[in-house]
Amino acid sequence: MNDYTPQKAVFFDLDDTLYDHLIPFRLALQSVLSTGIDFPYEPAYHRLRYFSDKLSAERGGTPTQGHDLEEMRTSRFQLALAEFDIILTTEQAAAVQAQYLNKQFQIEMFEGARELIQKLQAHGYLVGVITNGPPEHQMNKIQALNLEEFIPSELFFISGAVGITKPDRKLFEHVTDKFELSPENCYYIGDSWRNDVVGASSAGWNVIWFNHRGVEPESAHRPHQLAKSYTDLTAYLLGDK
Incomplete structure (x- = not known):
């Protein structure tokens, strides 16, 4: 016992x-992509979470390290933001992801x-x-x-x-x-x-x-x-x- x-x-x-997980998301987009105050941050964040869960499920659970984790993290930004007419290269998505991670510790x-x-x-x-x-x-x-x-x-x-x-x-x-x-x-x-x-x-x-x-x-x-x-x-x- x-x-x-x-x-x-x-x-x-x-x-x-x-x-509030939306705050680091918004700060990352503003920092890297210079999105303005009129960008629909909350709907875009919803889609990021959707694709994050979807890609994780397709891999049998959230990857914890290595290439698979980085690919999932960048792909979710590309897929989510494409729905809002922002087409990211892999390098741009990686830059947004890096800022997103950094901002998550300012919470x-x-x-x-x-x-x-x-x-x-x-x-x-x-x-x-x-x-x-x-x-x-x-x-x-x-x-x-x-x-x-x-x-x-x-x-x-x-x-x-x-x-x-x-x-x-x-x-x-x-x-x-x-x-x-x-x-x-x-x-x-x-x-x-x-x-x-x-x-x-x-x-x-x-x-x-x-x-x-x-x-x-x-x-x-x-x-x-x-x-x-x-x-x-x-x-x-x-x-x-």
Whole structure:
């Protein structure tokens, strides 16, 4: 028996759930492509996320290193921006990707996120992070957000380190097995329909879709709850506590 045996657990996705992922995307495009204030950044970002998930699924999970990872990262920019009449060479896409990575470490948590995590912990919830991506890259974001100040390191689950990628239900089962949790007592909060809603619900978790961008569902799966802000999340998880 390990030390973590709370009645309930709440795990968060990282990108665009704990911080605004649109900001580094917009800054990268402005820096490399000189896109102006009228460019439709949010719709373009949606398509980037779509192609990122699609290309990852085609490869059997997010690549964590080497040529395959770099090719996926540049291809997603080419495919997404082509829909907005921006045709990128491989070299241009790589330059945008490089800036995008750099800007991802200049981030802050969404308003209310840190407070919610600490309130959950104070009420006895086990709180952690489940995220897709290469271990070093995702840990750099975790450190940029100072998450290690209040979440123990053993509660960060990164697909590239575990060897299982969302939406594979086995990643969520790995977490419940490690901490001897029942899926019905676990809550997962994430913005991605494909990775978060589909993945966690298939593992029997309670899913809160953090749909702060107002996008449409992609399948017949249904989250247990919809939230558009951390005010919504706090009200649902803690109510009057």
